[in-house]
Amino acid sequence: xxISASALEQIDRIGLSRVASHDRACCYLVRHGVFAxxxxxxxxxxxxxxxxxMFRWGPVRWPAHWCGLAKQNGLVGDCGVHxxxxxxxLEQFAIPHTRxxxxxxxxxxxxxxxxxxxxxxEASDTWIGQTIVHHEVLHVGGRWWDPSGSRWFAGEGxxxxxxxxxxxxxxxxxxxxxxxxxxxxxx
Amino acid sequence: xxxxxxxxSGMHSGPNPSPGLGVARSLRLSRPDLRLVGLxxxxxxxxxxxxxxxxxxRLPPWSEIHVGTWVEQIAQVxxxxxxxxxxxxxxxxxxxxxxxxxxxxxxxxxxxxxxIVRKPPVDAARQLGMASSEYETDTSWxxxxxxxxxxPHGVWVKGQHYEAFRAYGALNALALGDAIEQTWGGGWHLxxxxxxxxxxxxFCAVNGRLLDAVFMTKAMLTAEGKTWAGEISELDxxxxxxxxxxxTDNLWTGGGELELIRSWDxxxxxxxxxPRLPAWIHGASVCGANLPAALVELRAADPDRHLSPxxxxxxxxxxxxxxxxxxxxxxxxxxxxxxxxxxxxxxPLLGQRRLIPKMxxxxxxxxxxxxxxxxxTSPGGFEHLLEPPGNASTPFRRILLSxxxxxxxxxxxxxxxxxxxxxxxxxxxxxxxxxxxEAARLGMIAEAISLAELETADRLGxxxxxxxxxGPAKWWPARDRVRCWAFFADSVAELRxxxxxxxxxxxxxxxxxxxxxxxxxxxxxxxxxxxDAKVMAETARLLDSLSSRLGARWGLHFHYAQxxxxxxxxxxxxxxxxxxxxxxxxxxxxxxxxxxxxGGWDVDDTSLIGASLEYxxxxxxxxxxxxxxxxxxxxxxxxxQPTAAVVTQVLSRTGSGAGGDVVVDAALGDIPExxxxxxxxxxxxxxxxxxxxxxxxxxxxxxxxxxxVLAQQLDLTQVGDEDYLAFxxxxxxxxxxxxxxxxxxxxxQLGRP
Numbered sequence: 001x002x003i004s005a006s007a008l009e010q011i012d013r014i015g016l017s018r019v020a021s022h023d024r025a026c027c028y029l030v031r032h033g034v035f036a037x038x039x040x041x042x043x044x045x046x047x048x049x050x051x052x053x054m055f056r057w058g059p060v061r062w063p064a065h066w067c068g069l070a071k072q073n074g075l076v077g078d079c080g081v082h083x084x085x086x087x088x089x090l091e092q093f094a095i096p097h098t099r100x101x102x103x104x105x106x107x108x109x110x111x112x113x114x115x116x117x118x119x120x121x122e123a124s125d126t127w128i129g130q131t132i133v134h135h136e137v138l139h140v141g142g143r144w145w146d147p148s149g150s151r152w153f154a155g156e157g158x159x160x161x162x163x164x165x166x167x168x169x170x171x172x173x174x175x176x177x178x179x180x181x182x183x184x185x186x187x
Numbered sequence: 188x189x190x191x192x193x194x195x196s197g198m199h200s201g202p203n204p205s206p207g208l209g210v211a212r213s214l215r216l217s218r219p220d221l222r223l224v225g226l227x228x229x230x231x232x233x234x235x236x237x238x239x240x241x242x243x244x245r246l247p248p249w250s251e252i253h254v255g256t257w258v259e260q261i262a263q264v265x266x267x268x269x270x271x272x273x274x275x276x277x278x279x280x281x282x283x284x285x286x287x288x289x290x291x292x293x294x295x296x297x298x299x300x301x302x303i304v305r306k307p308p309v310d311a312a313r314q315l316g317m318a319s320s321e322y323e324t325d326t327s328w329x330x331x332x333x334x335x336x337x338x339p340h341g342v343w344v345k346g347q348h349y350e351a352f353r354a355y356g357a358l359n360a361l362a363l364g365d366a367i368e369q370t371w372g373g374g375w376h377l378x379x380x381x382x383x384x385x386x387x388x389x390f391c392a393v394n395g396r397l398l399d400a401v402f403m404t405k406a407m408l409t410a411e412g413k414t415w416a417g418e419i420s421e422l423d424x425x426x427x428x429x430x431x432x433x434x435t436d437n438l439w440t441g442g443g444e445l446e447l448i449r450s451w452d453x454x455x456x457x458x459x460x461x462p463r464l465p466a467w468i469h470g471a472s473v474c475g476a477n478l479p480a481a482l483v484e485l486r487a488a489d490p491d492r493h494l495s496p497x498x499x500x501x502x503x504x505x506x507x508x509x510x511x512x513x514x515x516x517x518x519x520x521x522x523x524x525x526x527x528x529x530x531x532x533x534x535p536l537l538g539q540r541r542l543i544p545k546m547x548x549x550x551x552x553x554x555x556x557x558x559x560x561x562x563x564t565s566p567g568g569f570e571h572l573l574e575p576p577g578n579a580s581t582p583f584r585r586i587l588l589s590x591x592x593x594x595x596x597x598x599x600x601x602x603x604x605x606x607x608x609x610x611x612x613x614x615x616x617x618x619x620x621x622x623x624x625e626a627a628r629l630g631m632i633a634e635a636i637s638l639a640e641l642e643t644a645d646r647l648g649x650x651x652x653x654x655x656x657x658g659p660a661k662w663w664p665a666r667d668r669v670r671c672w673a674f675f676a677d678s679v680a681e682l683r684x685x686x687x688x689x690x691x692x693x694x695x696x697x698x699x700x701x702x703x704x705x706x707x708x709x710x711x712x713x714x715x716x717x718x719d720a721k722v723m724a725e726t727a728r729l730l731d732s733l734s735s736r737l738g739a740r741w742g743l744h745f746h747y748a749q750x751x752x753x754x755x756x757x758x759x760x761x762x763x764x765x766x767x768x769x770x771x772x773x774x775x776x777x778x779x780x781x782x783x784x785x786g787g788w789d790v791d792d793t794s795l796i797g798a799s800l801e802y803x804x805x806x807x808x809x810x811x812x813x814x815x816x817x818x819x820x821x822x823x824x825x826x827x828q829p830t831a832a833v834v835t836q837v838l839s840r841t842g843s844g845a846g847g848d849v850v851v852d853a854a855l856g857d858i859p860e861x862x863x864x865x866x867x868x869x870x871x872x873x874x875x876x877x878x879x880x881x882x883x884x885x886x887x888x889x890x891x892x893x894x895x896v897l898a899q900q901l902d903l904t905q906v907g908d909e910d911y912l913a914f915x916x917x918x919x920x921x922x923x924x925x926x927x928x929x930x931x932x933x934x935x936q937l938g939r940p
Binding site: 110116152161 | 255260519
């Protein structure tokens, strides 16, 4: 599989997701409810694992606010929400970390589903390329954490539930390429 | 059409596997030239990694599926004329039937054919000449409680879409049903467990023509009850003919599985029909019955084939497919383990997202509604006897004496024709003076568990010299002199102690000296285990000498809560334990004067008592038939449970808007069994008491105890602040064990101002 510079540039143009607040009760109350639940967990690992269970994976319209994540059937979040919440949880537990992003090789038929679901919700689908998709992750203590799958992974070349990691970088860092794909990197 | 490519879904192969990999292996066994493509919805579907496949179609998990896109992609998969699809996931089969209708190259049943797959498969069982299990679709607490009590082998909680859990009590069943609803969407029902040997029939058909079928008997099972090894045999003539008719009548296409239980005497019970081949299908193929190949090649079974007798599974490790990789371990909250799932594709989401068309069940909605209303009202009727609440301060208890009288009269009808039977009122289930006086008027005797109770009975018209003393503390509080009709020692130690008490001058007179026998197969803290030979010998020696000292005859007593065991198990335990009367009679030299049976019967089972006692007399000790001992019956709470109602007032609602839980001014102390047993509840509408219907709301007690939930599964949408509610069935232990919790009156109860 080849990965082009333009594909990575497209991912670079997507800003890191940060859930905003209206500075009013509508957002305070949702955020309070979320972090009160995390505070009841015995450790950071347990709290991080609860994130994708608390925020059902689905479309989010960015810029997103806390109150907008609360839908009729519970909270909804994409990988950006998962990553931003995970970052806040790690801060609560005083665990140093940085945000990161991944260029993911998605299964061939998956992108069409994601695009259709995002379009139905009128959410931006710029994170979905033809074969490569943008995914947000965290770098914690020298290891990578997938906040949507609650998994540690080895970085470039690893397999996640939603695809293979072709390239990865910390926020403001340099892309690290999967050796198997970087041979075919098209500058 | 010569099939060139077969697309197979349901590829997960774990401890509880889907059939896909077995189907692929079977096809490879028969047709090495076929192109086999695995289709699934997660890289964790382990069969996708198998090198038996030539290709794979990996779709996103069901939580991420866009149905319109899925339909387009499946249509694309089926575009080549030589491609067929064998779906191996139950819910996917339903979705395909709904989305595609009949399709020549989708080898699975159509929507119409899926009607016979409904749970429980009563009609199909009838057509196949098989039994079907007892079932209950009314999931109200009281009905669930009754169904479990009347299912002597236990029950299964089964989801409309999928999943089945064994349940051991009503609250357990309700919680499991709730979990199934949360996981899979759709409803649930109860089925009685059928004991026996698990077996199954795999079959395949096209357009109603049965191509092949094979019978499998499970020889080894996994901890989850899944097949590990099985015996394979041809289907016998009659059953095969009936299956062929069933398949023809429903124009079945594709694979199918009948899940069966074979009883010890050989009767088959149809438990479920699955609309796809079973996960053990490759076991049949290696034995010589290759149904996947028959399905793809439209080939009928060779009538001269000889099947190998059986198959076993083995564990095999394979390398991960490079295109799929292996997602790392997923962490779970609260340090719990994420175990390998049967459904890595997230198939429960299909049900939750309501993508599956509604399945036909045996009762349509109208009938279910009727059932629920009936269930809501059947245990009660108390509301017709209850006066308006007036201005009395709540909570308060009303004694409904006429219901006690009705119960005693119903019991008298039940014991007619059983010989000489005496009915005993268990003081512990209700010692309200009005009830004791009425019991005496109706000709009952008292059963007391303490000397204090005995004295109360005596004062209120139930004479001590006609009363029975039972329990482990019957000589408390200490008295110098006791007169009773009969007593039953609870242990060998008690028999020894009585000798010592008599040596010390205790003045005891009784007509009957008895012992309580322990149940044999259910654990109990009470009674003497007379099935132990040494204990039997020692008991006989002590009983003989004690009866001689007192100049009394002897008797035997069995006591265990029927409401816990259900009628059938109670009958068996009672008759088995009472058989000790025969060897005791031999050792003592004469037959027992009385046999006393008891143990909290459920009110709903009043009509079963006569039959239960007949069973005990027929199957119990021969002395019961030959020597006609007096039969004493202590049915306990059965008589007194309907005899009281508790009236309470709503303090507040805990939710906003209509519906939701309410807090009332009664508490656990007023209805101690509220959290453990269903009670009928009525609302006062200003003129009448109206029974509440089943729903999802709870009545919470006024106390600060988590367990103070007095009722659940009620519809409280019509209930407002300060409304009056009345709980029926609050006699028995709800009255005798009531206490002033949270009233601040402990000093007064302790005798201090």
